[in-house]
Amino acid sequence: MALRNIIGKRIGNGIGLVGRRSLSTSTSDVENRNAKSMNLYSAINQALHLALETDPRAFVFGEDVSFGGVFRCTTGLADRFGKARVFNTPLCEQGIVGFGIGLAAMGNRAIAEIQFADYIYPAFDQIVNEAAKFRYRSGNQFNCGGLTIRAPYGAVGHGGHYHSQSPEAFFCHVPGIKVVIPRSPRQAKGLLLSCIRDPNPVVFFEPKWLYRLAVEEVPEHDYMLPLSKAEVIRQGSDITLVGWGAQLSIMEQACIEAEKDGISCELIDLKTLIPWDKETVEASVRKTGRVLISHEAPVTGGFGAEISASIVERCFLRLEAPVARVCGLDTPFPLVFEPFYMPSKNKVLDAIKATVNY
Amino acid sequence: MANWCRISSRTISNHVKTRVNQGLPWGAVGINQTSGLSSALNPGGPVSDGNWRYQNRLPVPRNRATLFCNQRFESTVAEKQRDSFLSSESDDDHQSVDFPGGKVSYISKMNFISESSQTRVPCYRVLDDDGELITDSDFQQVSKEVAVKMYSNMVSLQIMDTIFYEAQRQGRISFYLTSAGEEAINIASAAALTEQDIILPQYREPGVLLWRGFSLQEFADQCLGNKADYGKGRQMPIHYGSRKHNFFTISSPIATQLPQAAGIAYSLKMDNKKACVVSYIGDGGTSEGDFHAGLNFAAVVEAPVIFFCRNNGWAISTNVSEQFRSDGIVVKGRAYGIRSIRVDGNDALAVYSAVSAAREMAINEQRPILIEALTYRVGHHSTSDDSTKYRQLDEIVYWKNARDPVNRFRNWVQNCGWWSEQQETQLRNSVRKQLLEAIQVAEKTEKPPLSEMFSDVYDYPPTNLEEQENHLRETVRRHPDDYPADISV
Numbered sequence: 001m002a003l004r005n006i007i008g009k010r011i012g013n014g015i016g017l018v019g020r021r022s023l024s025t026s027t028s029d030v031e032n033r034n035a036k037s038m039n040l041y042s043a044i045n046q047a048l049h050l051a052l053e054t055d056p057r058a059f060v061f062g063e064d065v066s067f068g069g070v071f072r073c074t075t076g077l078a079d080r081f082g083k084a085r086v087f088n089t090p091l092c093e094q095g096i097v098g099f100g101i102g103l104a105a106m107g108n109r110a111i112a113e114i115q116f117a118d119y120i121y122p123a124f125d126q127i128v129n130e131a132a133k134f135r136y137r138s139g140n141q142f143n144c145g146g147l148t149i150r151a152p153y154g155a156v157g158h159g160g161h162y163h164s165q166s167p168e169a170f171f172c173h174v175p176g177i178k179v180v181i182p183r184s185p186r187q188a189k190g191l192l193l194s195c196i197r198d199p200n201p202v203v204f205f206e207p208k209w210l211y212r213l214a215v216e217e218v219p220e221h222d223y224m225l226p227l228s229k230a231e232v233i234r235q236g237s238d239i240t241l242v243g244w245g246a247q248l249s250i251m252e253q254a255c256i257e258a259e260k261d262g263i264s265c266e267l268i269d270l271k272t273l274i275p276w277d278k279e280t281v282e283a284s285v286r287k288t289g290r291v292l293i294s295h296e297a298p299v300t301g302g303f304g305a306e307i308s309a310s311i312v313e314r315c316f317l318r319l320e321a322p323v324a325r326v327c328g329l330d331t332p333f334p335l336v337f338e339p340f341y342m343p344s345k346n347k348v349l350d351a352i353k354a355t356v357n358y
Numbered sequence: 359m360a361n362w363c364r365i366s367s368r369t370i371s372n373h374v375k376t377r378v379n380q381g382l383p384w385g386a387v388g389i390n391q392t393s394g395l396s397s398a399l400n401p402g403g404p405v406s407d408g409n410w411r412y413q414n415r416l417p418v419p420r421n422r423a424t425l426f427c428n429q430r431f432e433s434t435v436a437e438k439q440r441d442s443f444l445s446s447e448s449d450d451d452h453q454s455v456d457f458p459g460g461k462v463s464y465i466s467k468m469n470f471i472s473e474s475s476q477t478r479v480p481c482y483r484v485l486d487d488d489g490e491l492i493t494d495s496d497f498q499q500v501s502k503e504v505a506v507k508m509y510s511n512m513v514s515l516q517i518m519d520t521i522f523y524e525a526q527r528q529g530r531i532s533f534y535l536t537s538a539g540e541e542a543i544n545i546a547s548a549a550a551l552t553e554q555d556i557i558l559p560q561y562r563e564p565g566v567l568l569w570r571g572f573s574l575q576e577f578a579d580q581c582l583g584n585k586a587d588y589g590k591g592r593q594m595p596i597h598y599g600s601r602k603h604n605f606f607t608i609s610s611p612i613a614t615q616l617p618q619a620a621g622i623a624y625s626l627k628m629d630n631k632k633a634c635v636v637s638y639i640g641d642g643g644t645s646e647g648d649f650h651a652g653l654n655f656a657a658v659v660e661a662p663v664i665f666f667c668r669n670n671g672w673a674i675s676t677n678v679s680e681q682f683r684s685d686g687i688v689v690k691g692r693a694y695g696i697r698s699i700r701v702d703g704n705d706a707l708a709v710y711s712a713v714s715a716a717r718e719m720a721i722n723e724q725r726p727i728l729i730e731a732l733t734y735r736v737g738h739h740s741t742s743d744d745s746t747k748y749r750q751l752d753e754i755v756y757w758k759n760a761r762d763p764v765n766r767f768r769n770w771v772q773n774c775g776w777w778s779e780q781q782e783t784q785l786r787n788s789v790r791k792q793l794l795e796a797i798q799v800a801e802k803t804e805k806p807p808l809s810e811m812f813s814d815v816y817d818y819p820p821t822n823l824e825e826q827e828n829h830l831r832e833t834v835r836r837h838p839d840d841y842p843a844d845i846s847v
Contacts, residue, residue, distance in 0.1 A: 089655065090654050090658055092651045092654065095617045095651030095655045098620070098648060098651060098655075099621035102618035102621020102625070105618065105621070122647070125611060125614065126648075130614050133609070134607075136592060137597070137609060139588045139590040140814045141589075141600070142601060142606060143817075176815050200817055228820060275820030275823075276822075278822070279821070
């Protein structure tokens with residue numbers, strides 16, 4: 001398990017690029033035939049190409065998607081599938097999502113891009129009041145399950161308030177939608193295809209920091225990874241760590257160092273935040289008796305709180321220590337202070353040790 | 359683009375059109391380069407655009423020649439500029455400048471476009487206040503069958519509103535809102551459409567559903583939230599939805615349906631369907647961001663959607679004078695490049711004609727259309743409102759009696775010899791009786807079972823919902839008195 005090898009140097013962290021080794025995660029999830037080394041945006045691009053290829057009623061739209069997108073995720077789509085299916089929209093997130101809901105309500109696969117998760121809020125009404133309730137309020141006469149909203153999220157080293165946010169917690173509080181976050185290129189391709197083909201509206205957050213820096217062998221064929229199934233990506237017996245997206249690579253580094261101190265860490269990638277796989281996490285905590293949750297989003301009201309409360313409800317007597325959360329701080333995401341804000345490897349490691357030694 | 363400053367009469371638009379047809383680059387007259395060019399020049403009627411007449415309080419002649427300064431000597435015109443145009447007839451050729459978005463003429467006199475026209479956009483009507491056909495009107499003729507159906511539906515809507523409103527007052531349903539005063543809008547707009555046209559309502563358009571064949575029983579079932587309600591008892595009364603009638607389920611948030619309408623219309627466009635979307639909105643709703651989003655998207659993707667604004671003067675207690683400073687809604691269409699019309703919403707024939715024409719254009723030209731129907735909300739906003747608290751009773755009574763769209767249309771239908779007093783009495787009695795029965799039946803019908811609370815959140819319930827349902831059932835077993843007896847567990 002070498003997530004750390006996909007990382008480039010993070011600001012102030014001193015973790016160098018160790019060299020590219022293949023990511024040996026999800027070994028049994030996907031056949032490795034015809035795998036090609038590629039980064040996150042290329043994997044996402046492949047997923048989008050496949051989605052449009054396999055469904056003539058699939059559309060990709062959003063700001064600047066036509067020329068390939070500000071992160072190159074939509075490269076080549078307009079040329080290959082035409083302007084009627086891949087097109088730029090006006091600069092209006094509520095319009096993008098509202099339009100997408102309408103398109104999906106007619107049985108199409110509407111793949112909407114929000115340029116940065118930081119800008120998703122104008123669309124919050126459409127997502128919460130419309131998309132999430134579309135099927136329920138109509139008594140299942142109508143649905144917008146074909147809607148997938150993709151947005152880059154998370155720290156990027158220099159993004160500041162408005163290019164670094166992790167807003168997943170807001171959406172995890174909304175029954176009726178799914179929230180999915182991939183940790184790597186191979187995961188992203190399979191999960192995105194599942195999201196697009198899932199008959200429920202999905203918000204798919206892509207860790208922008210990994211767009212270029214995460215490189216992995218990604219099979220070229222069409223494959224899907226299951227939603228609402230967490231994955232144990234590192235086996236251990238002393239403590240369970242739960243995370244998603246880019247934070248997993250940080251957590252994995254902490255796990256590797258903890259091992260040197262004789263602490264055996266089990267690391268779980270949640271992948272789908274709602275509906276989330278409580279069973280896998282619970283089974284792991286029953287084994288280890290300790291749990292640590294880590295995410296970039298601010299700690300108060302973050303999704304870690306939901307995981308913590310659920311685990312305490314289910315595993316109280318098994319727990320050897322309080323549930324630990326190593327998260328972003330309760331400030332707007334700062335620019336020069338980013339290294340202080342972030343839940344770094346050492347913060348996670350300190351918390352692992354404190355929990356084990358409780 | 360240049361339309362606002364040049365075209366204020368048909369002759370000018372024809373003049374420009376002629377020049378365009380001569381093969382001049384669009385830029386020569388600074389016209390926006392879109393596919394809708396020729397129809398933009400010829401919108402089917404004189405464009406009332408007095409803006410140019412008074413600029414900063416100085417009268418400017420309408421004569422085109424003097425709008426362009428032609429007192430310039432040839433030698434001052436740069437040769438380069440002359441070469442770039444096919445014709446050097448017009449002086450404005452030398453006075454245009456290139457920007458992304460096209461060429462624009464420039465002008466060295468500083469003039470602000472007035473914030474409003476001298477005159478308001480006129481309102482299209484065909485019947486006078488007494489229901490007499492105005493001579494020389496353009497209108498779409500309706501057959502006796504259609505006219506009688508329209509009139510009957512308007513009456514039915516009126517009666518349905520009265521009875522359901524009373525039922526709420528009696529505590530038999532929890533909430534209701536009427537469409538009093540807007541019967542012509544409801545029925546006549548629906549009558550001009552086909553069953554394939556897709557409706558995205560706001561919430562004051564049940565008449566559209568009624569027209570399409572939603573039964574009085576189906577209305578009552580939704581209001582009572584019983585197991586026959588297609589919405590499975592999940593929403594408040596009046597939040598109707600019917601897939602078989604192509605009527606999307608109503609949601610309370612205002613204007614959210616507008617960008618969705620653009621997406622739905624885009625789907626129709628992709629399928630080459632001979633159908634359009636009609637989305638309704640009130641005057642208040644046009645202040646929402648989704649109004650801007652919906653119209654702009656529809657215009658950019660060239661989607662066949664009719665945006666029908668019911669300007670009834672009031673958004674709960676907020677009068678239009680507190681809602682916007684523009685000349686109503688119709689003038690906003692041009693801001694999005696959308697063809698628009700203002701119509702008398704209490705004139706059923708005018709509404710019918712306007713919607714018919716709009717539908718043709720929307721489908722044949724693949725473009726959005728904006729219709730502003732002026733009307734008056736005779737009823738309170740809803741059963742939770744008492745509008746005498748913020749408006750004069752006299753005003754309400756005036757509109758209810760002197761400007762009733764139902765009376766007005768009845769006069770026309772009667773004058774055509776297609777309706778009688780006897781039919782009137784029969785219809786009213788019959789509808790009233792059916793409604794009272796429908797309510798009784800709806801009240802006696804079971805509510806949906808508890809399982810319907812947990813279904814349809816997703817396509818299949820996730821494990822957390824299964825757990826919550828199990829836990830809830832145990833709680834209900836332990837404390838049955840906490841829960842309504844008419845919902846089976």
